[in-house]
Amino acid sequence: MKLSIVLSTQPASFSALAYKGNIEENIKRIKELGYDGVELAVRNPNELDVDYIKSLLKENNLPVPAIGTGQAFGEEGLSFTHTDSSIRSKTIERIKDQITFAKNFDAVVIIGLVRGIVSKNEDRNEAYKNMLAAFDECASFDENAKIVIEPINRYETNLLNTVEETLKFIDELGKANVGLLLDTFHMNIEEPNILESIKLAKDRISHFHVADSNRWHPGAGHINFYEIFETLQQVNYNGFVSAEILPMPDSDTAAANNIAHLRKVFTS
Ligand code: LER
Ligand code: MN
Secondary structure: OEEEEEEEOOOOOOOOOOEOOOHHHHHHHHHHOOOOEEEEEOOOHHHOOHHHHHHHHHHOOOOOOEEEOOHHHHHHOOOOOOOOHHHHHHHHHHHHHHHHHHHOOOOEEEEOHHHOOOOOOOOHHHHHHHHHHHHHHHHHHOOOOOEEEOOOOOOOOOOOOOHHHHHHHHHHHOOOOEEEEEEHHHHHHHOOOHHHHHHHHHHHEEEEEEOOOOOOOOOOOOOOHHHHHHHHHHOOOOOEEEEOOOOOOOHHHHHHHHHHHHHHHHHO
16 A cells, blocks of 8 residues: 655644645655655645646655645635635635646545535535535536545534545535545544445545544554554555644654554555
């Protein structure tokens, strides 16, 4: 199984990012530690020097399996379900820009928190309808591009928390280029049985995030990664396994411990 780790290309308040800051140094570190790829967390691709990033990745021979988009929500409040239609439109345009950016790397585009949250005084059915319409527009923008929806735990959003309800949403959407991103941190909170949920999602898993129960690197908490990887193999998942982890006790130690634990899991 190929291992990647999330690197933020722009300043971000989101904490489960092992690498933020100097992109050149961080890409070199990730390569030195033995990773096979790097996932890019991007707030706005139009503010990036794409050629420079491409050249750094090429120099280090690191593919990009996925582009994370959640910072547009975290830093700017953009979402598919905002009650203001001009903000919904701006969010859709941002995701279209991310789809165009992702083409440079043949990477999937992650829809996590940018789907938004429904507040108590808002109409849940209306939010759901807006979410469906936004996904439909983004998926139709480029049918060759892959979009992945991440079920996210209840403490971060109240839209699509579990694998089962996200699969139901994807079925309702009916777009062949929309798949699933599973994240062990969220699954540990929401899924009755993580292994059964992986089996339920099976060939619709297009990307995979790992963090332990405490969002530290795998091996630092109580999630059993041995049985998770056994199950991923059973469902023939052969994509990247990407570490979205807290930089604890520090970035390099977290990244090194992640790779050490997961390599041990794969080879046992
Ligand atoms: C993003 O991949 C994620 O897992 C979320 O927790 C972001 O808030
Ligand atoms: Mn995640």
